[in-house]
Amino acid sequence: MNAGLSQNYFEIFGLPEDFNIDSLQLADHYRELQKTVHPDRFANASDRDRRLAMQQAAHVNEAYHTLKSPLKRARYMLQLRGVEFDDEKETTLDPAFLMEQMELREALAEVKSTPDPFTTLGDILADIEKRISAMLKEFVEKVAAGDLQKAKSIVQKLQFLEKLKTETEGLEADLADAI
Amino acid sequence: MALLQISEPGQSSKPHERNLAAGIDLGTTNSLVASVRSGQADTLPDHQGRHLLPSVVRYSANAEPVVGHDAKAAAAVDPLNTIASVKRLMGRGLDDIKHLGSNLPYEFSSTDSTVPRIKTAAGEKSPIEVSADILQVLKHRAEQTLGGELNGVVITVPAYFDDAQRQATKDAGKLAGLNVLRLLNEPTAAAVAYGLDKQGEGITAVYDLGGGTFDISILRLNKGVFEVMSTGGDTALGGDDFDLAIARWIMQQAGIRDDAGHAQLRRVLRDACAAKEALTDSESVELNIELDDGPHWQGTLTREQMHQLIDPLIQKTIVTCRRALRDAQITADEVQAVVMVGGSTRVPRVREKVGEFFQQQPMVDIDPDKVVAIGAAIQADVLAGNKPDGELLLLDVTPLSLGLETMGGLVEKIIPRNTTIPVARAQDFTTFKDGQTAMTVHVLQGERELVSDCRSLGRFTLHEIPPMVAGAARIRVTFQVDADGLLSVTAQEQTTGKEASIQIKPSYGLTDSEIETMLRDSITYARDDVEARNLREQQVEADRVIEALQAALQQDGDLLMEDEVKAIESALINLHNVRQGDDHVAIKKAIDELNEATMEFAGRRMNQSIKKALTGHQLNEFE
Numbered sequence: 001m002n003a004g005l006s007q008n009y010f011e012i013f014g015l016p017e018d019f020n021i022d023s024l025q026l027a028d029h030y031r032e033l034q035k036t037v038h039p040d041r042f043a044n045a046s047d048r049d050r051r052l053a054m055q056q057a058a059h060v061n062e063a064y065h066t067l068k069s070p071l072k073r074a075r076y077m078l079q080l081r082g083v084e085f086d087d088e089k090e091t092t093l094d095p096a097f098l099m100e101q102m103e104l105r106e107a108l109a110e111v112k113s114t115p116d117p118f119t120t121l122g123d124i125l126a127d128i129e130k131r132i133s134a135m136l137k138e139f140v141e142k143v144a145a146g147d148l149q150k151a152k153s154i155v156q157k158l159q160f161l162e163k164l165k166t167e168t169e170g171l172e173a174d175l176a177d178a179i
Numbered sequence: 180m181a182l183l184q185i186s187e188p189g190q191s192s193k194p195h196e197r198n199l200a201a202g203i204d205l206g207t208t209n210s211l212v213a214s215v216r217s218g219q220a221d222t223l224p225d226h227q228g229r230h231l232l233p234s235v236v237r238y239s240a241n242a243e244p245v246v247g248h249d250a251k252a253a254a255a256v257d258p259l260n261t262i263a264s265v266k267r268l269m270g271r272g273l274d275d276i277k278h279l280g281s282n283l284p285y286e287f288s289s290t291d292s293t294v295p296r297i298k299t300a301a302g303e304k305s306p307i308e309v310s311a312d313i314l315q316v317l318k319h320r321a322e323q324t325l326g327g328e329l330n331g332v333v334i335t336v337p338a339y340f341d342d343a344q345r346q347a348t349k350d351a352g353k354l355a356g357l358n359v360l361r362l363l364n365e366p367t368a369a370a371v372a373y374g375l376d377k378q379g380e381g382i383t384a385v386y387d388l389g390g391g392t393f394d395i396s397i398l399r400l401n402k403g404v405f406e407v408m409s410t411g412g413d414t415a416l417g418g419d420d421f422d423l424a425i426a427r428w429i430m431q432q433a434g435i436r437d438d439a440g441h442a443q444l445r446r447v448l449r450d451a452c453a454a455k456e457a458l459t460d461s462e463s464v465e466l467n468i469e470l471d472d473g474p475h476w477q478g479t480l481t482r483e484q485m486h487q488l489i490d491p492l493i494q495k496t497i498v499t500c501r502r503a504l505r506d507a508q509i510t511a512d513e514v515q516a517v518v519m520v521g522g523s524t525r526v527p528r529v530r531e532k533v534g535e536f537f538q539q540q541p542m543v544d545i546d547p548d549k550v551v552a553i554g555a556a557i558q559a560d561v562l563a564g565n566k567p568d569g570e571l572l573l574l575d576v577t578p579l580s581l582g583l584e585t586m587g588g589l590v591e592k593i594i595p596r597n598t599t600i601p602v603a604r605a606q607d608f609t610t611f612k613d614g615q616t617a618m619t620v621h622v623l624q625g626e627r628e629l630v631s632d633c634r635s636l637g638r639f640t641l642h643e644i645p646p647m648v649a650g651a652a653r654i655r656v657t658f659q660v661d662a663d664g665l666l667s668v669t670a671q672e673q674t675t676g677k678e679a680s681i682q683i684k685p686s687y688g689l690t691d692s693e694i695e696t697m698l699r700d701s702i703t704y705a706r707d708d709v710e711a712r713n714l715r716e717q718q719v720e721a722d723r724v725i726e727a728l729q730a731a732l733q734q735d736g737d738l739l740m741e742d743e744v745k746a747i748e749s750a751l752i753n754l755h756n757v758r759q760g761d762d763h764v765a766i767k768k769a770i771d772e773l774n775e776a777t778m779e780f781a782g783r784r785m786n787q788s789i790k791k792a793l794t795g796h797q798l799n800e801f802e
Contacts, residue, residue, distance in 0.1 A: 014793040029793060031404045035572050036792040037785065039601065039662045043331070043360050043562035044198075046724040048774040052781055054661055056789075058603040065599070173505055 202555025368554030403570030
């Protein structure tokens with residue numbers, strides 16, 4: 001019924017469909033769009049138009065937050081290319097990767113008993129971030145080469161790392177709050 | 180042509196007429212109303228020049244409630260009928276209120292409704308009604324000052340208010356006969372009040388410590404857009420707790436028992452509050468406490484002693500500030516300004532501790548009691564349409580995660596906290612047993628993993644799921660949060676295309692019929708004919724629809740094919756004719772029909788405006 005809602009997220013912001021995105025331009029276009037569609041611009045409009053505005057604004061928000069996050073953006077690009085994700089049934093089965101994950105998790109579990117937990121946590125976080133950026137680079141290469149299955153497997157691994165990163169940050173927060 | 184007949188003079192709106200709008204800060208301790216007059220936003224005083232209206236209502240039999248200073252003065256002599264700090268009870272159930280402690284001197288009655296009611300001489304009153312009585316007085320003040328009926332208002336709420344508390348606030352506005360254009364988060368309002376003066380860009384932290392609530396918000400301001408990056412807080416922590424901590428100390432020193440009478444407790448609280456204020460300027464204060472059995476107790480409270488009593492409370496707010504920075508993924512040194520809001524930020528110790536944490540002097544240029552109302556007035560002015568080219572836009576976030584109950588009493592989060600609103604998210608669920616035909620959706624708000632640790636917002640059951648083997652059905656549950664932060668949830672069975680959608684209302688909210696009854700019973704509408712009111716409402720909506728459509732046709736008529744124009748015109752003429760009559764049901768039907776006929780047109784226009792927004796933008800970039 002509504003073409004705006006069927007445009008893909010890159011088109012909505014008038015950006016080329018490329019993983020390497022100009023994040024300043026994205027934020028700029030996002031603000032311009034919200035100035036146009038946000039329900040506050042329709043405070044005196046009819047109930048129906050207010051509801052429409054709310055749907056549009058929600059859609060623009062969703063698009064923005066998907067493109068803003070590198071992991072979500074990568075996943076979304078694959079979905080645009082017809083790759084389906086079934087998170088409940090599929091997990092990565094790469095044994096070397098799983099081994100690394102276990103080691104990282106063990107290191108994390110022992111943080112509290114290390115002499116300088118904040119430095120240890122900082123090192124772990126830096127390590128995770130290094131891995132993430134290396135994988136994102138690989139992702140771009142695989143997509144360019146048309147190897148979508150490999151690209152998908154990278155996204156699945158990235159989801160692991162992202163979760164680990166969140167947990168690490170949470171642990172850091174707990175430690176800070178306990179002081 | 181028919182279209183021209185409709186836009187004859189007298190039917191069209193008067194473009195230069197200013198819509199009267201106001202911002203209302205409905206506070207725990209005090210409330211204010213502000214408005215933009217001659218381009219200047221300011222709070223409106225009462226006849227005696229007082230801007231603050233104490234949020235206190237005194238009820239007596241067979242008389243209108245007394246609101247404000249007089250009610251506050253009567254609190255000590257008539258504690259049971261004098262309701263103060265009612266904001267703390269908004270959107271709460273009876274169990275929550277018991278949990279808040281035995282400090283509340285009111286008597287509650289248990290009824291069938293989930294909304295608690297306070298026993299007063301004027302009958303049982305829900306917190307929503309008490310709030311509506313406060314709003315009434317502010318509405319009256321604004322209309323007297325501005326010289327006309329208010330077109331719309333913005334009411335502020337703590338950013339950390341949950342869905343039930345927001346809904347309760349909106350219901351109070353409705354009950355007071357106000358057109359609530361928007362619920363606005365208090366810290367965002369404060370940032371608006373400061374932001375307009377400075378036209379600055381960058382990251383601001385708003386530290387808001389009121390009488391009963393604490394909020395911290397981290398905002399980014401960029402080209403007129405205020406984007407809330409994160410928010411956090413505590414809906415049950417404020418200056419009142421400072422008073423309580425001091426009062427407890429006094430009671431201990433003076434040997435007053437915990438189960439002393441209401442009047443005694445009130446007196447001690449009053450003296451504790453006065454002592455706190457006195458210690459802003461002096462190192463120590465002499466206490467002279469009137470005891471129930473006649474004599475007075477005398478003692479001294481030093482500033483040092485007070486710091487010991489309130490420091491743990493301030494520390495709690497600092498921990499929350501730290502989490503808000505983390506959620507915004509920034510560090511304290513990236514914050515360019517710290518804005519102080521709320522009467523409790525007058526306590527020097529609070530300023531000192533906040534300054535220490537953010538490593539800078541907090542801003543206190545605008546009266547911390549008035550700053551929220553002023554920001555709300557600016558936003559109300561924009562929303563009422565008085566600034567058509569206004570650049571100001573506020574993008575708020577959800578303060579708490581929203582989710583639903585899954586197997587094992589666990590919460591599945593659908594919308595995490597600090598998600599920009601409005602937002603709509605869907606997730607698919609499936610059946611657990613073969614042949615299952617119903618599914619209960621239990622909606623929760625909070626950060627914890629267990630259902631029992633989160634706030635229950637409501638439950639509803641989706642029936643008539645076609646019987647299938649376990650795991651085959653696809654139930655799509657959609658959470659939608661609007662710009663006011665209010666949630667609605669719908670569920671739909673996907674595999675068969677069968678639709679069954681339900682909207683929820685918070686467990687602790689009033690039902691529509693309860694609101695309707697209250698509206699009928701309230702003094703404001705006692706003389707008002709409900710029918711006449713319904714008719715008026717539909718006529719206003721009809722005029723709005725007609726006017727908006729005419730403007731749209733004039734501007735974007737070229738987006739339509741000839742036969743589409745004809746269909747729209749005929750629905751438009753029909754609404755125009757029906758609107759002249761006095762049948763509100765028929766008007767509503769004609770509005771719905773016109774909306775149906777213009778659905779596609781509205782969609783195309785929206786798309787066109789999106790394209791234009793970016794095209795204009797891209798052209799600018801090449802300049």
